[in-house]
Amino acid sequence: MDRRLLAAVLTLCATGLGLGACGSSGSGSSTSLTLVAYSTPQGVFEKLIPAFQATPAGKGVSFKRSYGPSGEQSRAVTNGLHADVVNFSLAPDVERLVKAGLVPASWNHNATHGFVSDSVVVIIVRKGNPKHITSWSDLVKPGVQLLTPNPFTSGGARWNVMAAYGAARREGRTDAQAQAYLRQLFQHVVSQDSSARNALQTFLAGRGDALLDYENEAISDRKRGAAIDYVIPPDTILIQSPLAVVGKGAAASTAKKFVDYLLSPAAQTIWASNGYRPVISGVPAAHFPNPPGLFTIDSLGGWKAVTKQFFEPETGIVTKIEQSLGVSTAK
Amino acid sequence: MSASQPATLETPSPVSVLGRGAAAGRRRGEGALAGRLTLRALALGYLALLLVAPVGMVFYRTFEHGLDAVWNAVSASNAQHAFWLSLEIAAIAVPLNTAFGIGAALLLERGRFRGRAALGVLIDLPFAISPVVVGLTLVLVYGKAGWLGGWLADNGLSVIFSVPGMVMATAVVSLPFVARETMPVLRELGTDAEQAAATLGATAWQTFWRVTLPAIRWGVVYGVVLTSARALGEFGAVSIVSGRIEGQTQTLPLYVQDRFENFDGTGAYAAAVVLALLALGTLLAMNLLTRRARERGAR
Amino acid sequence: MLGIYLSALVLLPIAALTAKATSGGPGVLWREITNPEALAAIKLTLVVAVVVVALNAVFGTLIAWVLVRDEFPGKRLVNALIDLPFALPTIVAGLVLLSLYGHGSPVGVNVAFTRASVALALLFVTLPFVVRSVQPVLHELELSMEEAAASLGAGPFTVVRRIVLPSLTPAIVSGVALSFARAVGEFGSLVLITGNLPFKTEAGSVYVFAQIQNENLPAAAAVSFALLVAALVVLGALTFVSRWSSKHVR
Numbered sequence: 001m002d003r004r005l006l007a008a009v010l011t012l013c014a015t016g017l018g019l020g021a022c023g024s025s026g027s028g029s030s031t032s033l034t035l036v037a038y039s040t041p042q043g044v045f046e047k048l049i050p051a052f053q054a055t056p057a058g059k060g061v062s063f064k065r066s067y068g069p070s071g072e073q074s075r076a077v078t079n080g081l082h083a084d085v086v087n088f089s090l091a092p093d094v095e096r097l098v099k100a101g102l103v104p105a106s107w108n109h110n111a112t113h114g115f116v117s118d119s120v121v122v123i124i125v126r127k128g129n130p131k132h133i134t135s136w137s138d139l140v141k142p143g144v145q146l147l148t149p150n151p152f153t154s155g156g157a158r159w160n161v162m163a164a165y166g167a168a169r170r171e172g173r174t175d176a177q178a179q180a181y182l183r184q185l186f187q188h189v190v191s192q193d194s195s196a197r198n199a200l201q202t203f204l205a206g207r208g209d210a211l212l213d214y215e216n217e218a219i220s221d222r223k224r225g226a227a228i229d230y231v232i233p234p235d236t237i238l239i240q241s242p243l244a245v246v247g248k249g250a251a252a253s254t255a256k257k258f259v260d261y262l263l264s265p266a267a268q269t270i271w272a273s274n275g276y277r278p279v280i281s282g283v284p285a286a287h288f289p290n291p292p293g294l295f296t297i298d299s300l301g302g303w304k305a306v307t308k309q310f311f312e313p314e315t316g317i318v319t320k321i322e323q324s325l326g327v328s329t330a331k
Numbered sequence: 332m333s334a335s336q337p338a339t340l341e342t343p344s345p346v347s348v349l350g351r352g353a354a355a356g357r358r359r360g361e362g363a364l365a366g367r368l369t370l371r372a373l374a375l376g377y378l379a380l381l382l383v384a385p386v387g388m389v390f391y392r393t394f395e396h397g398l399d400a401v402w403n404a405v406s407a408s409n410a411q412h413a414f415w416l417s418l419e420i421a422a423i424a425v426p427l428n429t430a431f432g433i434g435a436a437l438l439l440e441r442g443r444f445r446g447r448a449a450l451g452v453l454i455d456l457p458f459a460i461s462p463v464v465v466g467l468t469l470v471l472v473y474g475k476a477g478w479l480g481g482w483l484a485d486n487g488l489s490v491i492f493s494v495p496g497m498v499m500a501t502a503v504v505s506l507p508f509v510a511r512e513t514m515p516v517l518r519e520l521g522t523d524a525e526q527a528a529a530t531l532g533a534t535a536w537q538t539f540w541r542v543t544l545p546a547i548r549w550g551v552v553y554g555v556v557l558t559s560a561r562a563l564g565e566f567g568a569v570s571i572v573s574g575r576i577e578g579q580t581q582t583l584p585l586y587v588q589d590r591f592e593n594f595d596g597t598g599a600y601a602a603a604v605v606l607a608l609l610a611l612g613t614l615l616a617m618n619l620l621t622r623r624a625r626e627r628g629a630r
Numbered sequence: 631m632l633g634i635y636l637s638a639l640v641l642l643p644i645a646a647l648t649a650k651a652t653s654g655g656p657g658v659l660w661r662e663i664t665n666p667e668a669l670a671a672i673k674l675t676l677v678v679a680v681v682v683v684a685l686n687a688v689f690g691t692l693i694a695w696v697l698v699r700d701e702f703p704g705k706r707l708v709n710a711l712i713d714l715p716f717a718l719p720t721i722v723a724g725l726v727l728l729s730l731y732g733h734g735s736p737v738g739v740n741v742a743f744t745r746a747s748v749a750l751a752l753l754f755v756t757l758p759f760v761v762r763s764v765q766p767v768l769h770e771l772e773l774s775m776e777e778a779a780a781s782l783g784a785g786p787f788t789v790v791r792r793i794v795l796p797s798l799t800p801a802i803v804s805g806v807a808l809s810f811a812r813a814v815g816e817f818g819s820l821v822l823i824t825g826n827l828p829f830k831t832e833a834g835s836v837y838v839f840a841q842i843q844n845e846n847l848p849a850a851a852a853v854s855f856a857l858l859v860a861a862l863v864v865l866g867a868l869t870f871v872s873r874w875s876s877k878h879v880r
Contacts, residue, residue, distance in 0.1 A: 034576065039592050066576045067589065071843050080475030081492045081574040150826060152840040191743055191825035194839065197592050198822060206733040207743070207825075224594060313846040314665075322828050323667055367700060374696040377689050378708060381754055384737075385726040386714050392726075427635070434632050452865045457640055458811035459861030460647070461835035462818070464854045467842060468643035471650065478646065503639045511808055515801035516766045549766035557762055560716035567720070567817050584719035591721060603722040610717030614710050 032062045033255055036083040038070035038093075038155065039197060040214065041117070041241070044274045045087075048267055055266075057257040069195055070155040077102065083246045084255040087116060089155035092303045094242045107244040111280070116243035116262050117216075118277035120236050120291065121163035124203065124211040124218050127227040131209045136167045136233050139185060139210060146188040147208040149199040151311060151318050156196035159239050160212035161310065161318055166300050167235035170293050183321050204228075214239060215288075219275030235293030240279075386607065393600040404590075404601040412578045413586040414605060420494065420569075420582065421562040424501040428558050432509020433551065437543075439510070440517040441525075454510050457503045465503050466571025469496060492574035497582065500568035505561040509554030516550035517543075548624065552617045560610040647858075651851035662852035667828050668837060672856055674748065675834035679813035682752045686809045687802055690760025697761070698768040715757050720818025723754055728823045743825035748833055751819040756812050760805030767801040796875065803872040807865050814861050 037045060045065065052058035066073065066081070074093035077083045078100040086103075088094055094114070097103040108114025125133050131144055139146055149157040164185055168178035190208055193199040196217065203211040204226055218230035243262060245255045261267050268278040272286040300306055310317045393401060404410065439451050457465060473490040474480045483490055490496045524546070528538040544551070566584040573580040581589065583602050590599035652659055662668060697709050715723065727750060729735075732742030741747045771794070779789050817835040824831040826840075834857050841850035 036574075042589075042593060064576050064579060066574055067592070068570070068575050069843070071845075072571075076492065076571075076574055078475075079470050079491065080480070080489075150840055152844040154843075190827070192827060194821050194826065194836075201591070202822070202825070205728060311844065313841070313844060313849060325829065370692060371696050371700050371702060374689070374693045375708070378693060378711075382711055382715065382757060383708075384730055385723065385754065386711060386718070388726040388730055389718065389722060431632060431635050435636075438632065448866070448869055451869055452862060453636065453640060455807055455811050455865050456644060456858065456862070458808065459814045459858050459865075460644075460854055461815045461838050461857075463835070463839050463842065464647065464815075464850065465643065467850075468646045471646040472642045478642070499639060503643070506639060507808060507811075511804050512763055512766060515763055515804050516770055518800050519767050519770050519797060546770070547766075549769045553762040553766055556713055557716060557758060560713040560758075564717040564719050584721075587719045588721055591725070599722070603718055606717045606719065607714050610713050611710055614713060 031060050031254070032064065033084045033251065033258060034064040034066070034082050035085050035087070036066045036073050036077055036081065037087040038073060038089045038241075039067050039195065040089065040156075040217065041087060041276075042067045043220065044271060044276065047270055047274070048262065051267065051270060052258055052261045055261060057261060061254055061258070069153070071153075077246065084251050085243070085258055086246055087241060087243045089239075089241055090158065090303060091240070091242045092307060093155070094244050095304075097244070097246065102246050103244045108242070110263075112263060113240075114242045114244065115240040115279050116259075117241045117271050118279055119215045119239040119241070119275075120232060120277070120294065121159055121212060121239065122215045122218050122236070123231045123233060124200075124213050124221075125229050125231060126209065127229055129229050129231070133210050134231055134233075136164060136171075136181075136235070140181070140188055144188055144210060145190045145208040146185065147191050147193070147199050147203050147211040148189055149196050150192040150194060153194045154196055154199075156214060157192075157199075157212075158311065159214075159237060162297060162300060162306060163212070163233075163237035165310075166237055166295050167233060167293070169300075170235045170295060179317055179321075182317070183324065186321050186325055215277070216275030223275075232289060232291050234291055235295070236291050238294055238296045240296070389600055389603055389607065392596065393604045396597050400597045401601045401604075404595075404598040405605060407598070409578050409581065409589075410583075410586060410598070410602060413581050413583045413602070416494075416581070417563055417583040417606075418609075420498050420501050421559055423498050424505065424562050425555065425558050428502055428505055428562075429509050429551070429555055431506070432511075432554055432558075433513060433547075435510040436513035436517055436547075436550075437539075440514055441522070454507045457506050462500075462504055462565065462567030463571060466500055466568040469500055469503070469568070469572050473499070491572050493580065496572040497569050497580065500572045501562045501565055504565050504568050505558040508557040508561065509551060512554035512557065513547050513550040516547045520546050545625070548621050552621050556610075556614045556617055559613040563606050563609050644858075647851055647854060650847055651855040654848050658848055659852050659855070662849045663856045665849070667832070668849065668853050668856075670829045671832050671834045671837035672853060672860070674745065674832070675814055675857065676860055678745065678748045678752060678833070679810055682749055682756060682813050683806050683810045685753060686756055686760045687806050690757070690805055690809075691764050691798065691802055694761045694764035694768060698765055712758050712761050715755050720755065720816075721822065723819040724751060724822035727751060727754060727819070732823065742823055743827070743831060745831055747823045747825075748820060748831060751823050752813045752816055755816055755819050756809040759809040759812070760802060763801045763805035763808070764798055767798055771797050799875045800872045803868050803875075807868045810864050810868075811861050814857050 035045065035049075049063050049065075053061060068076075070089040070093050074086070074088055074096050077086060077097055086094065086097065091108075091114070094103060094107060098105050098107065123133055123139070125131065131138075133139060133144065138144070148160045151157040151161050161182065165178050165182055168181040169175070173181065191199070191202055193202050196213060199211060200213060200217060200221065202208070215230070215232065218228070221228060222230075243259060245252055245259055263280065265280065265283060268280050268283045269285050272278045272283050277288050278286050297303055297306065301309070308316075311319065313319060435450070435454060439447060460468070470477060470491055472478050472480075473483060473496060475484065475491070477491075480491070488495070490499070520543075524542050525538050528542045533541065564584055566588065569582055570585055570588070573582065573585060575581055575585055575589075577589070583606055587599045587602045587606075590596075590602065663672070693712075697705065727747075728742055730737070731739050731747075731750060733740060741750055775793050776789050779793050784792070815835055816833075817839060820833050820836055824833065824836070826832050826836050834853060838850045838853050841847070841853065
């Protein structure tokens with residue numbers, strides 16, 4: 001009995017392993033690229049990839065695609081998920097690959113500093129803006145319910161936090177006052193979903209008065225006919241999404257061609273028509289209002305310093321704010 | 332679904348009627364009937380609110396835009412691939428877990444050895460860990476930098492981010508069902524019949540096949556059904572070890588997530604309905620198998 | 631064979647988790663577990679799990695009894711639906727529960743983003759356990775015992791208490807143990823419906839997820855470890871109760 005069972009089990013195991021091995025062996029070919037990206041640009045890549053395949057450089061190149069939360073995708077690549085091109089929501093997710101020796105440290109030494117698309121943090125409100133929210137200070141008025149994803153699980157949420165903090169600083173507040181504003185802001189947060197998309201779904205399901213989100217999400221959402229409006233606050237942060245080639249060899253040179261294409265005027269026009277701000281000038285479709293107080297993450301010290309100061313477990317400013325909220329609600 | 336058995340409380344037995352007087356018996360009969368209806372209403376009401384309404388909602392959301400939309404959604408090539416991949420993973424993980432579960436149940440209920448209780452608890456443990464952490468621990472052991480990852484890579488085996496890893500994640504999250512469903516039946520069954528068979532000269536294998544297995548079949552059936560349902564529906568652990576490559580390592584639940592992320596409600600709900608139908612199909616198939624086995628046994 | 635299978639799937643991963651959790655020494659482990667947010671999440675998870683499990687024990691047994699011993703039109707269909715909470719991806723479960731019992735609910739109940747929503751989601755995903763472990767035992771349980779007892783003048787309540795329940799106890803305990811373990815570990819269905827507010831509706835598994843995403847593996851491992859130990863204690867206690875009851879009631 002045991003022998004028969006053993007044989008059956010072994011056969012099944014072998015089938016499983018065999019399939020797995022077959023699955024992974026195909027990824028080395030130079031005409032096949034694996035794109036590992038965060039979730040938000042999935043819709044754009046579905047247009048960009050066929051457009052690239054129609055160019056001479058992209059002829060005969062096939063694609064494997066993987067989309068998911070930025071941090072999770074980045075960690076998967078360090079844990080052995082094969083990738084030729086990566087696109088994440090935050091530069092630190094590429095830096096993780098640099099640390100793991102998968103991406104050269106010079107990845108951002110190009111004309112666009114390693115970025116492929118820009119956006120800004122906006123405030124999404126209900127149709128007609130019934131609560132008259134036009135600025136950051138309106139978000140902390142009594143009775144306003146705010147949605148933002150959890151800054152510890154969502155890259156988008158980190159952009160939101162830094163937009164709020166940076167705007168407070170630009171309005172002339174000191175570091176301590178800006179932190180106090182953040183604390184006030186978090187007291188109005190009624191739901192911290194795990195990702196920007198989940199937060200948007202929650203908002204569309206009827207929860208809350210305002211949602212902090214990417215501008216491109218607000219634009220594509222309105223195109224889909226959702227009953228929302230959005231406000232670009234006068235002071236807000238420029239969201240910059242990094243793109244990098246992983247690995248070396250034949251696949252890397254094809255990957256480089258794809259990256260070059262993504263930064264070309266033709267591709268940047270596709271990005272722009274999907275709500276992303278182009279990273280090169282002279283893109284015809286781009287008509288994005290420029291908020292007067294637009295600032296970058298570098299003006300706040302860059303992601304490396306900001307991550308340590310705001311999001312470090314135990315000691316980070318946002319970590320402490322979340323903890324203090326718990327103490328106050330527990331009373 | 333089983334051979335219908337008369338409900339005990341429905342018919343007051345003649346003995347009690349004789350013993351206690353006809354009026355009392357009738358009164359108890361009416362009381363029992365009312366009690367039975369109350370129980371039925373309670374059980375069905377609870378199920379209606381907690382189970383039927385949500386499942387009905389899934390079906391409604393799937394078909395609200397018509398059959399064409401559903402057909403387009405389920406015939407998309409990524410959906411088809413995800414469907415076959417989910418089936419393939421379940422087809423490997425479920426038989427493995429079934430064999431393991433029956434073996435473990437026999438060992439735990441019939442074996443006499445030290446650490447039996449510890450083994451019993453160990454089987455349930457994968458459940459208490461969040462699926463996301465299950466995925467993470469598999470990466471810690473079998474991933475590129477994991478305990479066994481280097482050795483596996485040297486031998487040309489890729490586990491994480493390919494099908495074997497996904498099968499493992501699925502097997503872990505559905506591990507306890509068969510054992511847990513079978514053990515109570517084994518205990519209820521007792522060892523009399525097995526001992527009698529052994530006394531009559533049956534080998535251990537004959538005893539198991541002819542005596543034990545037919546008696547525990549319902550436990551095994553429900554165990555297999557639960558294992559299949561869980562294996563088909565698992566998202567968290569599989570998502571960590573899959574790498575989510577579309578048309579390659581994307582299972583149906585991952586596909587559902589992908590469709591939701593892209594505001595394709597019909598696609599997501601249609602795939603969810605396919606999963607629900609697969610689970611119903613498993614139950615049906617197991618029922619048929621059991622019934623046929625019983626008929627063959629009766630002949 | 632069994633040993634290798636169990637080692638590969640359970641022992642090694644749990645060892646890896648334990649190693650991660652204790653790599654900083656017991657001090658770090660303790661500090662991570664007693665972090666106020668972690669503690670609040672652990673407490674919420676355990677309290678809700680106990681409530682959910684208690685409800686499951688009562689309603690699960692009831693449903694199993696009705697499905698085995700009662701006869702009514704549509705019984706087969708109801709029976710077939712029981713396993714669906716497992717097969718539906720958890721995100722779908724979360725979404726439909728949100729639209730049924732959240733904002734704009736057709737039945738006028740709004741539990742979304744409250745602690746009740748945590749319980750609701752957990753009740754849904756753990757529904758099959760007790761039902762499916764009690765059902766097979768009820769199938770096997772001889773009616774003759776119940777009939778004999780009834781014929782000897784025992785009322786239905788006595789029959790249930792003295793004959794049916796003692797035989798079912800191991801099965802109920804088994805189902806309860808699985809429900810508890812699953813409730814402690816559940817993640818997917820909670821994410822959408824609870825709002826994940828720290829200290830209010832953030833369950834243990836959601837906290838763990840946040841710590842993993844935040845590269846704080848020691849904290850994630852420590853809290854998982856704490857939940858695991860809590861589950862271990864409960865499972866151990868239940869196993870003991872089950873053995874004790876089957877020894878003493880007979």
